[in-house]
Amino acid sequence: MRPSDPPPLPSLRAAGMRHTPQRQHILEVLQQGDHPFTVEEIWERMPKGRSGIPTIYRNLERFIAEGWVESVLGEDQVMRFVRCHSRHHHHHIQCERCGKVVEVDGCALGSGLESMERQSGFKITRHKLMLFGLCPICAEKER
Ligand SMILES: [Zn+2]
Ligand SMILES: [Zn+2]
Ligand SMILES: [Zn+2]
Numbered sequence: 001m002r003p004s005d006p007p008p009l010p011s012l013r014a015a016g017m018r019h020t021p022q023r024q025h026i027l028e029v030l031q032q033g034d035h036p037f038t039v040e041e042i043w044e045r046m047p048k049g050r051s052g053i054p055t056i057y058r059n060l061e062r063f064i065a066e067g068w069v070e071s072v073l074g075e076d077q078v079m080r081f082v083r084c085h086s087r088h089h090h091h092h093i094q095c096e097r098c099g100k101v102v103e104v105d106g107c108a109l110g111s112g113l114e115s116m117e118r119q120s121g122f123k124i125t126r127h128k129l130m131l132f133g134l135c136p137i138c139a140e141k142e143r
Contacts, residue, residue: 009024009027009028009031010027010066010068012024015066017062021047022046022051022055022056022059023059025046025047026042026046026056026059026060026063027063027068027083029042029045029046030042030069030081030082030083031083032045034082034100034101034102035082035098035099035100035101036072036074036080036081036082036094036099036101037080037081037082038078038079038080038081039053039056039057039060039079039081040053041080042056042060042081043056060081064081067084067087068083068084069081069082069083069084070082070084070092072092072094072101072130073130074099082101084103085103086103086105088105088106089106089107090103090104090105090106090107091103091104091107091129091130091131092104092130092131093130093131093132093133094130094131094132094133095132095133095134095135095138096132096133096134097134097135097138097141097142098135098137098138100135102135104131107129109127109129113127
């Protein structure tokens with residue numbers, strides 16, 4: 001289980017990125033909650049006039065490559081971004097009611113992947129998997 005306090009922001013410098021206020025702000029915005037944000041929502045929460053949406057996109061791509069951020073394609077086909085804390089291979093579960101996203105460490109696909117390789121003849125090198133369900137709070141309301 002993750003502690004309830006979010007871990008500190010990752011070090012831009014350690015990842016070889018120049019420390020800019022803008023990069024810092026994007027990470028701080030994403031750090032604010034467990035709900036994914038669209039790029040426009042990130043932009044709205046940034047200090048005014050600081051950066052354009054294309055720049056935010058570019059930084060998000062860099063953060064995704066670094067494993068700090070994960071993109072989540074919603075049912076509405078809109079891409080949203082959420083902070084990633086796990087440094088290992090992991091998956092995300094999104095609540096279908098409130099949109100909250102949590103990380104789950106580990107992967108239950110193991111032997112399933114082998115069978116998919118046999119079926120397809122592909123050597124599978126990576127995968128992305130999004131899980132959906134009801135978070136404890138929404139499940140409680142449901143009852
Ligand atoms: Zn993650
Ligand atoms: Zn929920
Ligand atoms: Zn996996």
